[in-house]
Amino acid sequence: MKGDKNKNDTRKWTEQEASAWTGLVQAQQTLIDKVELELKKQGFPSLGWYDVLWELERTDGGILRLNDLGKRVLLDKYNVTRLAQRLEEEGLVVRGQCPNDGRGITAAITEKGRKLRKKMWPVYEKVVRENFLCKFNSKELKELSNFIERIQASGLNESLSK
Amino acid sequence: MKGDKNKNDTRKWTEQEASAWTGLVQAQQTLIDKVELELKKQGFPSLGWYDVLWELERTDGGILRLNDLGKRVLLDKYNVTRLAQRLEEEGLVVRGQCPNDGRGITAAITEKGRKLRKKMWPVYEKVVRENFLCKFNSKELKELSNFIERIQASGLNESLSK
DNA sequence: TCCATATAGTTGCAATTGCAACTATAAATA
């Protein structure tokens, strides 16, 4: 552990590297912005709400612990707490005690929640299709997916906590 | 405009489509989260601050109008106003009147701003390299870039404003 | 069993973001 300073040290990026990274960030951000804009334009809640409703709906029984929910939608726990609160205030979700674990709180999607999600879907799907999916054929989509999976595969030695 | 309802209408997504989209969103989010976490851990300001400083620094003269700045970092105008304020409070940027246009406000990076950005860079670059760049060789990176560019190429008929 | 530590969730407060209304200058046009 001595003279290996420039092993993984700062380097100036190649054009390729810079464009891949900034492109990835900006493309995703722009897509998300478009989805959010369209949802709002049509009077729907944000994508964050959609994500939670969808994660619940796709789960057996439509119920999840806040903790699990948070992991799936990449939210910090304090934000899960509050989002669940807001969703409950709107009647889209019901909170309850977790049966096995005295610490656990569950969120279950309601009928109203399911209906709302279903109405939001076409709006969401249309934006993503027209701005993303439509640009790739099936083979390309697979290649892209493979690249992306590689990104997600955990890093060198990074902790995966969150 | 009559019976063309299901032309671009909602469809259920294929596995491929779903995984490409959610993968893209989650991968980018996870990467950004890691960068933010590491910056914070080392006592630096957020990525948003970095982006602004970098856009200024890479510009001739280190100066930009808030409007242009906002476009480059994908921020809404009211957020640019405020971010510029905060950066100025920290002495990282100086605001001024735009010479040509009476409405315009400029932001110029200061020496302190340049120094800070330079110190942040290795932290930022390390996270991106170890979690993203290192997973692709040069050829793959080029392919990925090409895919991403295709996403960015404006959609069917979308307005590009923002 | 008792204690230390880890995990789940909540909450107060500060910072940031989003929305809508507002001011001021520029540009277009009659």
Add this chain to the structure above:
DNA sequence: TATTTATAGTTGCAATTGCAACTATATGGA
């Protein structure tokens, strides 16, 4: 030139997010 319309930026207020401290239950030993 006078008038309308578009653009640049700001600001008050509400909603959301981030941080840190806190409560309560679980879990793993001594």
